[in-house]
Amino acid sequence: MANQRFNISMKKFLSDPILGVIILLLLVGGVASFTVEVFFTLQNFTNFLSGSYFVMLLAMGMTVVLISGGIDLSIGAVMALCAGIVAKLALQGMSVPLVIVCALAVGAFVGCLNGLLVTVVGLPDFIATLAMSAFATGILFIWTKGTPIVGYMDETYKQIGGLAPIYREVTVPMVIAIVVAFALGAMLKKTKFGVHLFSVGSNRLATRQSGINVTNIRILAYVISGVCAALSGIIMAGRNTTVPPDLGGGYEVLAIAAALIGGASLMGGRGRILGAILGEVVLAMTINIINLLGVPSSYQKIFIGGILLLAVLVNQLVISSRTKILMRSTNKK
Template sequence: MTTIAPPPAADAPTARPALGDRLRRFAPLSPTLAAVAILVVLFVGAELTFGNFITPRNLSALLLDNAYLIMLAVGLTFVILTGGIDLSVGSVMAFTGILGAKMLADGIPVLVVLPAMILGGAAIGALIGALVQYFDVQPFIASLAGLFLARGFAFVVSLSSIRVEDPVVLWLQSTRLRIGDWYLTPTGIIALLVVAIAAAVLRWTRFGRTVYAIGGSEQSARLMGLAVGRTKVIVYLISGVCGGLAGLMLTAYSGAGYPLNGVGTELDAIAAVVIGGTLLAGGQGYVLGSLVGVLVYGGIKSVISFTGADQSWTRIIIGGLLLLFIIVQRLIVARADRR
């Protein structure tokens, strides 16, 4: 007897994911999107109030004035994504800046000075990373030690300001590459290139995935066989390198090195990273979000300058935004824990 097999059943229609599931996929982006929304509202509100705020000149100056802060924020994004913190970046910027100015004043060629500034920042970053990873020192304490160390080195180099007259360093800030009414300086181009490279590294490399994994759960990252120790040292090294580059940018911007440069700048950079959507607990955040956070910070300063109010209001507003974003972060983490 021949058995006739029944015809194959038609494929069941694929169920579309529920709206709640689709929204949860974009939950990690919500703090960054909130920062973008704040930036848009800030600029539109300033334009409606003053009438001449959104101009090529003002927007170009926003990048020009905050290139060094963008650099610090990029390095801190790597560190904070692992669940760490680096309080030394402002002091590293001051140390590398005064070191470069002193070397140039002593007649050392600029081709030697520029690598020395970057290596000086890298050395302090690597030291902090080694303390955190191999001596089990809390990142707050290790980076605080790095803060005092770098600031002390800055005062050892010089107790007073040193003027920079090297044409190569000054060219980084004085040159204007114009496109119509818009312009870019070499420092701004370097800052944007570093942002692009950092974003690509975090998005498409094994190292970037390891950074996120450590921030999500360091123990799980170890169980997966990821290079946790090496990665943690490297992120502090990256932060130190960014601090050295920021020292170069600030020296070019101000035309001088000064041992008291950057006092409190590490807090500005941390605030920009948090406002940009990077969780202080680690494991979630974007370099582009940190760029947005810096632009929010710079935009608030510009608006306050337009109003003629005291710049202390910048601290007050940034403090309020930071508090708001920390509360949002806590809600996101609590919701993830419940799931």
């Protein structure tokens, strides 16, 4: 009985998608602490983390979409568009809360459009969100006439962007990331909607046959990812101090990488919010280490590619060794 109990908790632990990223985190962190002296300091940690909250938000939204069996390639562009909206409206003298509400509404709207395109219209997720990405970037280009939006910054936006702390080391982006992480984490684990998200991504037909409105679930997943992108854009506007038209380029790829490193699967039905966060931490840590080692920043992308491949390999290794361990434990019985 005790043995069975152990087996079951073992099963649970080993089937957790987060296992891979923890291994990777220990690996990268371990290597860094031996090779780079200043790596293990609070200063360094807050430093490299401060630049990663906005990607974390993108990765969390992406994880929700990945769990539902989709993929959202528009979030980089939506983030930039929302940053543009913040800058534009702030320049026109709109109050900060109203600016934020407008940006969030645009994010939710684009997410909703994505959701409608993949469900009601029936386009493949990849194509619909790629098109949406092009639209969002296009709008920002028209708006900015190709030159960066400048001159909207004030003390409040500095705080929103995390350039000025609100209390000691605590910054607004950090708080937003933590609040969103807890909200989404609880949503996935403790609500009906969360269960249905996994269900849709894992076996869409069986979910539909259980009387669940699959369309609504999928649309809502994209809305969540759009809102996350908008939040990320609001932070970005403050952090970057200007909004160039090509601000969003490539961030969706980083978000996908972080989500996959964190144990999400392109096949749907798998993923964790904490995984996405740790996935981004691994990416940020890697960039931090190569910066500390004095490697030219032009090499960054190569390392990110390498980490992504390594992460997927580790996840696969975890899965296959898990099957072996479980087989052995059942054979013993």
